[in-house]
Amino acid sequence: MAAEGGERSQVSATMAERLERMRAGQLAALPTVAEIRMAYPLAGGGATLRLMTAEGSTAERHMIPLTERGAAGRENDPAGIYLDTITDGANTEGLKIAAGWHLMRLGFNYARGAAWTPYTGSASIEAQWEEWAPMLPEGHRWPHTVRVAITATAEHLAYIDRAYGPAPELPDLPAGVSAHPSSPRSWQIC
Numbered sequence: 001m002a003a004e005g006g007e008r009s010q011v012s013a014t015m016a017e018r019l020e021r022m023r024a025g026q027l028a029a030l031p032t033v034a035e036i037r038m039a040y041p042l043a044g045g046g047a048t049l050r051l052m053t054a055e056g057s058t059a060e061r062h063m064i065p066l067t068e069r070g071a072a073g074r075e076n077d078p079a080g081i082y083l084d085t086i087t088d089g090a091n092t093e094g095l096k097i098a099a100g101w102h103l104m105r106l107g108f109n110y111a112r113g114a115a116w117t118p119y120t121g122s123a124s125i126e127a128q129w130e131e132w133a134p135m136l137p138e139g140h141r142w143p144h145t146v147r148v149a150i151t152a153t154a155e156h157l158a159y160i161d162r163a164y165g166p167a168p169e170l171p172d173l174p175a176g177v178s179a180h181p182s183s184p185r186s187w188q189i190c
Contacts, residue, residue, distance in 0.1 A: 015181055016166065023164030029053060030152050031062060031108065035119065036099050038144040049099045049110070051150070062106075066098045096146075105154025111149035119147040 031051035039046045051062035096116055103109065120126050129144055152160075170179055182188040 001029075004068045019164045019181070023160060026160050026164060027157075031150060033147055034099060034108070034150045035145060035147045036066065036095055036116070043130060047095050049102055051103075051106070066095055066100050068101070098111055104153075107153050107159070108150045109153050111151050114149040116146040116148045121145060 030053070032054045033052045033056075035050045035052060037048050037050060039048070046065065046067040049064040049066050050058050052058045100110075174181060178190045179187050180190075
């Protein structure tokens with residue numbers, strides 16, 4: 001904005017205001033739905049856990065293969081890394097148990113009273129699965145996708161509050177040394 005005399009005035013948010021906006025954004029973007037989606041069954045029939053917001057958007061970090069061995073050094077659910085032990089190309093209880101393990105590790109739990117339920121998606125997807133039905137081995141049947149409502153755990157919400165909340169009390173720093181937050185979970189020491 002131009003002020004009198006042709007000078008420009010600039011409004012800048014304080015770090016506390018920026019952190020509060022980021023915190024509100026993190027809370028608004030929390031997933032509210034978990035989905036187990038089966039892959040094309042004739043190509044192996046693997047399964048993926050996806051966490052989605054109420055609007056249906058999914059972040060890359062919230063897509064977890066349930067039936068594949070993870071990268072070297074990454075922790076995996078021992079009951080969830082072999083396709084043949086938890087699924088026969090269909091949504092089985094083993095897949096749901098593996099999904100629950102991953103949900104807990106990510107800081108989520110099932111919403112009160114929620115249960116996995118079939119999700120049809122669009123009519124074209126349902127028609128495609130019906131077309132595949134005669135070609136599939138026994139057990140590779142509907143539902144190919146199931147969903148459940150989820151909520152963030154108290155621990156996960158507390159983590160967000162700590163990451164985007166007020167700065168913690170700092171011990172006395174030596175003379176000439178200062179510290180201030182430069183972004184969430186990051187400090188600048190001068």
